[in-house]
Amino acid sequence: MVRFTGGLLLFAAFTAAAPPDLFSNKHNPEQAVLKPPSKAQPKPRKLQGRFLHITDLHPDPFYESGSDPDEACHHGKGQAGYFGAEVTECDSPFTLVNATFKWIEENLKDQVDFVVWTGDSARHDNDEKIPRSDKQVIKLNRYVVNKFVEVFGKPDNLDDPDPTNDFVVPIVPTFGNNDILPHNIFTPGPNKWTRAYWSIWNKFVPEAQRHSFARGGWFFTEVIPNKLAVFSLNTLYFFDSNSAVDGCDLESEPGYEHMEWLRIQLQFLRQRGMKAILTGHVPPARTQSKQNWDESCYQKYTLWMRQYRDVVIFSTFGHMNIDHFMFQDEKDLKYSFKFESINSDLTGPKTFEPESNAENFTIAAKATYLNELRNEWSELPSPPHGYTYGQSVAHDEVETEKKGKKKKDDEKEYRKFLKAIGGEWGERYSLSLVSPSVVPNFFPTLRIVEYNITGLEDHHPAVGVIGTPAKMADFDVEDALEDSFPEDEQPKSEDDSDEMHDMKKKKKKKGKKKKPKKPGFPVPKPPSKSSPPGPGYSPQPLSLISYTQLYANLTKIHEELEKDKKGADPNKHFDYHVEYTTNDDVYGMKDLTVRSWLDLAERIGRDTLPSAETNDVEDDLGVDQSNPVTLRRHKKGKSKTMKNHLWITFIKRAFVHTKPDEDIEQDFG
Ligand SMILES: *[C@@H]1O[C@H](CO)[C@@H](O)[C@H](O)[C@H]1NC(C)=O
Ligand SMILES: *[C@@H]1O[C@H](CO)[C@@H](O)[C@H](O)[C@H]1NC(C)=O
Ligand SMILES: *[C@@H]1O[C@H](CO)[C@@H](O)[C@H](O)[C@H]1NC(C)=O
Ligand SMILES: *[C@@H]1O[C@H](CO)[C@@H](O)[C@H](O)[C@H]1NC(C)=O
Numbered sequence: 241m242v243r244f245t246g247g248l249l250l251f252a253a254f255t256a257a258a259p260p261d262l263f264s265n266k267h268n269p270e271q272a273v274l275k276p277p278s279k280a281q282p283k284p285r286k287l288q289g290r291f292l293h294i295t296d297l298h299p300d301p302f303y304e305s306g307s308d309p310d311e312a313c314h315h316g317k318g319q320a321g322y323f324g325a326e327v328t329e330c331d332s333p334f335t336l337v338n339a340t341f342k343w344i345e346e347n348l349k350d351q352v353d354f355v356v357w358t359g360d361s362a363r364h365d366n367d368e369k370i371p372r373s374d375k376q377v378i379k380l381n382r383y384v385v386n387k388f389v390e391v392f393g394k395p396d397n398l399d400d401p402d403p404t405n406d407f408v409v410p411i412v413p414t415f416g417n418n419d420i421l422p423h424n425i426f427t428p429g430p431n432k433w434t435r436a437y438w439s440i441w442n443k444f445v446p447e448a449q450r451h452s453f454a455r456g457g458w459f460f461t462e463v464i465p466n467k468l469a470v471f472s473l474n475t476l477y478f479f480d481s482n483s484a485v486d487g488c489d490l491e492s493e494p495g496y497e498h499m500e501w502l503r504i505q506l507q508f509l510r511q512r513g514m515k516a517i518l519t520g521h522v523p524p525a526r527t528q529s530k531q532n533w534d535e536s537c538y539q540k541y542t543l544w545m546r547q548y549r550d551v552v553i554f555s556t557f558g559h560m561n562i563d564h565f566m567f568q569d570e571k572d573l574k575y576s577f578k579f580e581s582i583n584s585d586l587t588g589p590k591t592f593e594p595e596s597n598a599e600n601f602t603i604a605a606k607a608t609y610l611n612e613l614r615n616e617w618s619e620l621p622s623p624p625h626g627y628t629y630g631q632s633v634a635h636d637e638v639e640t641e642k643k644g645k646k647k648k649d650d651e652k653e654y655r656k657f658l659k660a661i662g663g664e665w666g667e668r669y670s671l672s673l674v675s676p677s678v679v680p681n682f683f684p685t686l687r688i689v690e691y692n693i694t695g696l697e698d699h700h701p702a703v704g705v706i707g708t709p710a711k712m713a714d715f716d717v718e719d720a721l722e723d724s725f726p727e728d729e730q731p732k733s734e735d736d737s738d739e740m741h742d743m744k745k746k747k748k749k750k751g752k753k754k755k756p757k758k759p760g761f762p763v764p765k766p767p768s769k770s771s772p773p774g775p776g777y778s779p780q781p782l783s784l785i786s787y788t789q790l791y792a793n794l795t796k797i798h799e800e801l802e803k804d805k806k807g808a809d810p811n812k813h814f815d816y817h818v819e820y821t822t823n824d825d826v827y828g829m830k831d832l833t834v835r836s837w838l839d840l841a842e843r844i845g846r847d848t849l850p851s852a853e854t855n856d857v858e859d860d861l862g863v864d865q866s867n868p869v870t871l872r873r874h875k876k877g878k879s880k881t882m883k884n885h886l887w888i889t890f891i892k893r894a895f896v897h898t899k900p901d902e903d904i905e906q907d908f909g
Contacts, residue, residue, distance in 0.1 A: 284700040284703055285350075285408065285409075285700060285701065286697065286698075286700065287353050287464065287693045287696055287697065287699055287700065287701065288350075288351050288352060288353055288693075289353070289690055289691055289692070289693040289785075290351055290352050290353060290688055290689065290690050290691070291352050291353055291354045291355065291356060291463075291688075291689050291691070292344070292348055292352045292354075292355045292356070292686065292687070292688055292689075293355075293356045293358070293556060293675045293686070293687040293688075293689060294340075294344075294355065294356070294357050294358075294678060294686055294687075295357070295358040295359065295360070295521075295557075295558030295559075295675050295676075295677055295678070296358075296359070296360040296416070296558045296559065296561060296677030296678060296679050297332060297337055297340075297360065297361050297384055297677075297678045297679065298331040298332050298360055298361070298362070298363055298364060298418070298677070298678070298679035299331065299332050299333075299334055299337045299361065299362070299363065299380050299383060299384065300313070300330070300331030300332060300333065300363040300364075301334065301363070301376075301380070302314045302363070302367070302370050303320070303324075303330065303331060303332070303333035303334070304320060305320055305321065305322050305333065305335075306318070306320055307320045308320070309325045309328035309329070309330050311367075312329070312330060312331075312366045312367040313325050313328070313330035313331070313333075314367050314369070314370060315369070321794055321797075321798040322335060322798060322801055322810055323335050323336045323339060323684075323792070323794050323797055323798070323810075323814060324336045324679075324680040324684065324794055325680065326680040326682065326683055326684075326794040326795060326898065327680070327681070327682060327683075327898045328680075328681070329364075329366065329681065330680075331363045331364055331366070331679055332678060332679045332680065332684075334383075335810070336678070336680070336684060337383075337384070337387065337678070338387070339811050339814040340678055340684060340686070340792075340816075341387040341388075341390065341391050342811065342814075343814065343815070343816055344391055344686070345390070345391040347816070348686075348688065349391055349392065349408075351688075352409060352688070353409055353463065353464070353701040354409050354410045354411070354412065354461075354463040354470065354701055354702075355388070355392070355409065355410070355411040355412065356412055356470060356517070356519050356556060357388075357411060357412065357413045357414065358414045358416070358519055358520065358521050358556070358557060358558035358559075358675070359413070359414040359415055359416025359417075359418075359419055359521035359558060359559070360416030360417070360418045360419060360521065360558065360559065360677075360679075361380060361381045361384040361413075361416065361419060362376070362377040362380040362381055362416075362418050362419055363376075363380060363418070364418055364423075365418070365422070365423055372421060372423075373421070374421050374432075374436075377418075377419060377420065377421055378436055378440065381419060381437070381440055382440055385440055385441070385443070388407070388411050389406070389407075389443070392407045392408050392409055392411060393406055393407060393408075394406055394407060394408055405703065406443050407443065408701075408703075409463075409701045409702075410444075410461050410463045410470070410701060410702045411443075411444055412444065412461050412463070412470045412472050412519060413441055413444050413472065414472045414473070414474075414475075414519055414520055414521050415433075415437070415457050415474050415475075415476055415521060416521040416558070416559065417476055417479060417481070417482075417521060417522060417559070419433075419437075420433045420476070424476070424479065424481045424482050424483075425482055425483065425484045426457070426474070426476035426477065426479075426482055426484060426485070427484045427485075428456070428484075428485065428493075428494040429454060429455050429456040429457060429494065430454045430455065433457070434453065434454050434455075434456065434457050435454070437453075437457065438450065438453060438454060441453075444461070445459050446459065446460075446461055446462075448708055448709055449709050452501060452709060455494075455497065456474055456477060456494045456497060456498055456501075457472075457474040457476075458471075458472060458473055458474045458498055458501060458502075459471075459472050459709075460472065460505060460516070460709070461702065462514075462702055462708070463701060463702055464696070464699050464700070464701060464702065465699075465700075465702050466512065466514065467514060467515070467696065467699060467782070468514065468515050468516070468517070468782055469505075469509060469514055469515075469516045469517075470516070470517045470519060471502070471505070471516055471517070471518045471519060472519055472520070473498070473502070473518060473519065473520035474494075474498060474520070475520035475521050475522040475523075475533070475557070476521070476522070477493075477494045477495040477498050477537075478495055478498075478522070478524075478533040478534060478537035478538075478541070479522045479532065479533065479534075480531060480532060480533060480534050486534070487534035487535070487536035487537055488534065488536045488537040488539075488540050489536040489760075489761075495534065495536070495537050496761070499537070499540045499541070499544065499761075500761075500762075502544060503544060503762065503764045504710050505709060505710055506544070506548040506551050506552065506764070507548075507710070507764065507765065508709070508710035509551050510548065510550065510551050510767070514551070515551055515552075515553055515774070515775055515782045516548075516551050516552050516553065517552075517553050517554065517555070517556065518552060518554075518555035518556070519555065519556050519557070520555070520557050521557060521558055521559050522557065522559045523557035523558075523559060523560060523566065523672055523674050524537075524538055524541055524557075524566070524568065524672055525560065525566060525609070525674075526538055526566075526572075527609055527612035527613060527616065528612050529605065529608050529609060529612060530601075530605070530608075530609045530612075532559075538568075538572075539572075539573060539574055539575070540761075541568065542568040542569070542570065542572060542573055542670070543570075543573055543575070543763070543764065544764055545568050545670035546568075546570045546573075546667075546670065546766075547763070547764035547765060547766050547767075548764060548767075549667055549670065549767065549773075549774050549776065549777065550767035550771050550772075550773070550774040551767075551774060552670070552774070552776060553691075553774065553775045553776045553782060553783065553784065554670075554671045554672070554673060554776050554784060554832070555670075555671070555672045555673070556672070556673045556674070556675065557672060557673070557674050557675070558674065558675055558677060559674075560601065560674050561676055561677045561679070561681045561682070562606055562610070562674065562676060562894045562895065563674065563675065563676040563685070563789065563893050563894050563895075563896060564610065564613065564674050564890075564894050565671065565672065565673045565674065565837060565841075566613065566671075566672050566674070567669040567670065567671060567672075567834075567837070567838070567841070568669065568670045568671075568672065569668060569669055570662065570668050570669075571668065575759045604907075606894075607907040607908065610891065610894060610908070611907075611908065614844060614845055614887065615845075616845075617841040617842060617844055617845030618845030618846065619845070620661075620838060620841060620842045620845060621657055621660035621661055622657075622842070622846075623654075623657050623842075624650065624653035624654055624656075624657055626650065627653075627654055627657065628839055629661075629666070629835050629836075629838040629839035629842050630830070630835065630836060630839035661838065664773075665773045665777035665778055665833075665834065665835060666777065666834045666835045666838050667773070667777060667834075669834055669838065670776070670834070671776060671834050671837055675687045676789075676894075676896055680794055682895050682896035682897075682898040683791040683792060683793060683794060683896045683897070683898055684791065684792045684794065684816075685789060685790060685791045685792075685819065685896055686789075686790045686816060687787055687788070687789055687790070688787060688788045688790065689784060689786075689787040689832075690784070690785045690786045690787065690788070691782055691783065691784050691785060692775070692779065692780065692781050692782060692783045692784075692785055693781065693782075694780075694781050695781050696781055696782075775833075776833060776834055777833055777834050777835070778833065779831050779833060783831060783832070783833060784831065784832035784833070785823075785831050785832060786821055786822045786823045786829065786831070786832060787821070787822055787832070788818055788820075788821045789818070789819040789820050789821070789893070790816040790817065790818060790819060791816065791817060791819040791896050791897070792814065792815060792816050792817070793817070797813050797814055797815070800813045801813050819893070819896065819897060820893060826885070826886065826889050827840060827889075840886075843886055844886050844887050844890050847884050847886055847887040887908070888904060888908070891904055891908045892904070
């Protein structure tokens with residue numbers, strides 16, 4: 241294997257054949273992707289350091305090519321294309337789903353270690369004339385399961401009695417809000433949906449987790465045994481639009497039980513020295529106009545992420561279709577215990593009055609939401625002059641030329657900055673990514689995430705899907721004794737010497753004996769003070785390194801189909817190409833740790849608004865990336881354009897490069 245400077249891995253088999261493969265092809269996104277050799281994999285296969293995130297497929301058996309997108313692409317005459325109606329609200333024709341899986345089989349199958357599949361594998365309830373039914377929703381989900389079997393199934397194992405031994409790599413599915421009926425409404429389990437999916441997903445849900453799955457549709461899979469677990473959260477229990485449940489504070493609610501289960505499992509993984517990726521359908525979006533989760537669930541989630549920051553690498557979602565990311569900020573925690581790192585200027589949580597939380601997240605609402613995110617990013621603590629979020633350590637070395645007082649002042653400023661972001665690793669924040677969809681509300685997309693497998697070269701993706709959950713009962717007893725907070729008489733041990741306790745001591749010294757408000761639930765333990773920062777924060781094995789966003793330009797594909805009317809196989813025109821990579825010249829992210837995301841967010845937030853004349857932003861597809869001359873011109877010349885370029889690029893990527901420049905100027909200028 242060869243390691244490239246960008247941290248990209250190539251197969252030895254590729255290096256002899258010179259032409260770039262999918263993952264080294266960032267300079268020419270339009271170039272067709274090479275097919276890897278179809279050699280039989282030696283068993284067991286080695287880790288490749290990549291996984292696939294696929295989401296929101298929305299297959300629609302009633303899709304009619306040539307019908308009217310204003311009639312859900314079911315009726316009338318119009319522009320609905322063979323592989324889908326890009327940039328409309330229509331769902332996916334089977335041709336698109338089939339072509340996508342075929343493409344995965346030919347291009348990705350052997351290059352990924354596991355698959356994260358974050359739900360919505362049935363059509364929308366978007367046509368009064370063709371209402372959905374339980375049977376139909378299940379049938380569509382079965383169809384997608386079969387697609388995974390076709391691509392990742394082990395032909396020699398499919399008929400053996402063990403259903404969890406059927407795939408070459410683990411596949412981790414999740415409930416979407418359209419995978420049930422009526423959509424959004426998921427009642428406390430066990431219910432008919434947990435039972436139905438218990439059967440459909442029997443190949444995916446580890447045997448040992450069948451019980452927790454039956455309780456509420458949540459589970460985890462050890463995708464790299466004893467090293468890495470992927471959690472499938474049932475976010476429908478957190479979802480504000482699910483009127484059958486009521487958040488995460490009441491013990492009687494499934495959201496409460498879900499969070500308890502998560503806390504206990506993460507604690508268990510910490511004890512085993514394992515790491516975790518959390519996946520779900522509905523992301524924890526929370527801005528002034530848009531809040532997806534019930535606030536009580538958001539609060540717990542933010543707290544859990546804070547406390548298990550040594551275990552959880554990041555979390556990733558679908559549902560919103562726009563490509564973006566968000567932070568959870570410990571500063572928004574309402575619980576009155578404070579964290580040492582930032583307590584001095586805690587202002588408490590924002591109050592929310594979401595204006596509209598309608599299921600139809602309109603283009604205008606999306607624009608508002610993204611502008612709000614940017615406003616939040618513009619308020620991130622500013623690094624002092626000469627420093628950035630991107631440089632994580634060794635700032636002293638960087639600044640050695642400076643002498644005396646100037647140097648001291650600089651260092652003081654930098655330390656103040658570090659304190660404001662929760663220390664050297666930005667641990668005040670945790671990270672959630674949102675992948676755009678296969679359903680072509682914009683263009684169909686797939687995400688390939690690269691992660692660090694240094695030192696894990698001899699490990700393998702789980703073959704039989706395994707996952708040993710902690711026994712709830714065992715932990716309940718122990719936790720009830722040790723974890724309830726605050727506990728003045730709690731014995732001191734290494735694990736207890738965390739920020740909360742330090743804070744308590746401080747308060748006592750000041751003579752303020754005010755007791756913090758009891759959260760009323762077991763608070764997760766923080767990492768022990770001696771444990772190093774987790775892979776979400778400092779680059780190490782299992783840290784994310786980059787991702788590659790792929791898209792299929794349906795407009796172009798349909799144009800080619802049109803020209804090639806006599807062509808036998810429409811599939812030969814179908815292709816996914818690189819849209820962008822996070823380590824390209826525009827985002828320039830050296831890895832995907834929290835500080836790298838903060839750096840990007842801060843750079844986007846800091847962008848000055850362009851004046852009309854300087855707003856000659858170039859597309860970052862094609863020209864910008866493939867032509868170093870253009871890039872050099874940009875770098876030397878108009879810094880204002882270059883700066884704003886980042887925000888505009890973020891927006892273009894959010895909408896998978898389907899939004900016309902005029903619209904971007906109008907909504908985001
Ligand atoms: C899609 O693939 C399935 C097999 O997985 C096949 O039965 C079906 O006919 C295909 N549909 C189209 C439109 O190609
Ligand atoms: C979208 O939701 C808003 C707010 O609930 C509603 O007023 C509007 O009619 C909806 N639009 C469509 C196309 O359903
Ligand atoms: C991967 O982890 C190793 C070991 O911690 C580290 O040396 C290396 O820099 C990491 N790679 C990247 C690209 O972050
Ligand atoms: C998609 O294809 C159309 C038609 O060829 C082209 O005009 C457009 O620029 C392409 N868009 C992207 C993002 O590749």
